[in-house]
Amino acid sequence: MVNEYNYSKKDKISNKEKKQRGQKMKTAKILIALMLTIALAGIAHALPLTIEDVQINDVTLNQDTENALSLQRGEDYEVKLKVSSEEELTDIKIEAFISGYDNEEEQISDSTELFDLEPETTYIKTLKITIPENLETDTYLLRIMATDRDNDELIQNYKLKIDAPRHKLIVKDVIFRPSGEIKAGTSLLATVRLKNEGQKDQKYVKVKISIPQLGIEGTDYIDEIKKDEEQETEEIYMKIPRNAETGTYEAKITAKYSEYKTTSSTYTIKVRADEEYTENPQPEIIITQLTQEEPVKAGETATYPIAITNQGKNSRAVALIPQQTDWAETTLSESTIVLQPEQTQTTIATIKVKKDTPAGKHATSITIIAGENQKQITLTANVTKEEKSLKGILETALIIFIILLVVLGIAMGVTKLQKKEDYY
Structure with a gap:
């Protein structure tokens, strides 16, 4: 009985194990099939194109x-x-x-x-x-x-x-100083770096940077840039106009090389307006013409006083440049003067009219330069011909009278001679 019991127990355990093993095999087959399905789904088929x-x-x-x-x-x-x-x-x-x-x-x-x-x-x-x-x-x-x-x-x-092309330059970088925001009326320095990506060395490269909206530009030259190398310009100087408004402006960099080839790139700069600037400032140098037109005879001279006043807070140097014409010669008592604050000085312009100058009004000018500012004033000479004196007029009349008497005498003599010939 014991043996039978033990035998049947062993048979029962064996069947259970077989059942578990069968379930495991079934699960494994399902997993393998699923993995194959996923793998096959991920395989790209050739597109019939x-x-x-x-x-x-x-x-x-x-x-x-x-x-x-x-x-x-x-x-x-x-x-x-x-x-x-x-x-x-x-x-x-x-x-x-x-x-x-x-x-x-x-x-x-x-x-x-x-x-x-x-x-x-x-x-x-x-x-x-x-x-x-x-x-x-x-x-x-x-x-x-x-x-x-x-x-x-x-x-x-x-x-x-x-x-690589035979000739090829590119703008690699641009360094602005100051690098951030720049105030209107101050200086802007720029250094441009170029790279030669062509097969040939490049010589005498002209580099120009311009800001068209501000009307300014600067230029520098690079003697040589070997292939696959980089070179940079010296500092290129520009001055931001004092009346520039706050904003962002485009700076265009252009490099000209190999005769007619160019490369360019665009960068931006930020400008801050000068709050102290006024659109119509009071001029520091005041110019007053005491006379603008003078009568003068041909061959003689006329003078024109010019008063110059410095209304600024600092001393100012003023240069005067006369215009030379074919009808007169213009000279100045002082061509350069230095004015202290609130000082006024008068300069005399002298116009010497040539003798062959025709009668009428003739104009010339004087350019007055004070720092970055300049002004041109006009001087007019009303030229008249020299009038003859009474003595000269009488002498001329007497000569004409004598000539008339001589002509009359000759005419009377000829008439008498003709009458005598008729008598004989």
Whole structure:
């Protein structure tokens, strides 16, 4: 009895284990099947699409060999695709990209919008890619990838050579001093750094920086920039106009090199208005013409007093420059004067009229310069011819009278002679 009991107990345990093992095997098979399903679902199937032709700037690319096409850094290129399908396809997207460029913010790629394909129809799609200026010269793969929403895809690769142009300069950086906000009426210094990304050295590079809205510019020259090297200008000086308003202004940097090639870049500066500036300030130098027009005979002189007053708080130097004309010579008693605050000084302008100057009004000018300000005043000479004296008039009349008497005497003599001839 004991043996039978023990035997039946063993049989009972064995059946239980078999049942558990069967359940485990079943569960394992389900898991394996599920994993295979997931894995197969993740596998991309070949998209039934044909890329008939790939062109860059009208040059057809070949998949099998390196293409005889050199792309230059810093240039834009058009990628034209011809695609077709024997089946009807929906939600197709085609992307062109060059891998191997380590810059997440600037990718070399472009893609189409989603589109559908009808069977036996050729579609033309155009993409654009930009080759970065800092991409190393080498051979890269242009990848054309077509996908649909079911994760089917088609990828084709094309070898391209990225080269550097013969002549290529770029504006690498600009340093402004002061670097932040600049006050109107103060100086702005700028240093421009250029990089030569071409195959040839560049000499005598002209660098100009201008702020058109403020009407200012400055220029400097760089003697030489060797290929793959950088050089910077000396400090370029500009002065912000005192009447400049608060705001942000564009500064354009232009570099001219290799005769007719140029490169340019745009930066911004911030200007703070000068609160002490007034649009119509009271002039510090006052000029008063005591006389503007004088009568004068040809060959004689006329004088014009000019009073100059300094109303400013500091001493001021004033320069006077006369205009020279073909009808007179203008001189000044002082061509340069220094005025203390609240001081007035009179300068005499003398105009010597030439003898052959025709009668009438003739004008000349004097330019008066005080610092950055200048003014031009006009002096007019009313030229008259020299009048003859009474004695001269009488002498002329007497001569004419004598000539008339002589002529009359000759006429009477001729008349008498004719009468005698008639008598005989």
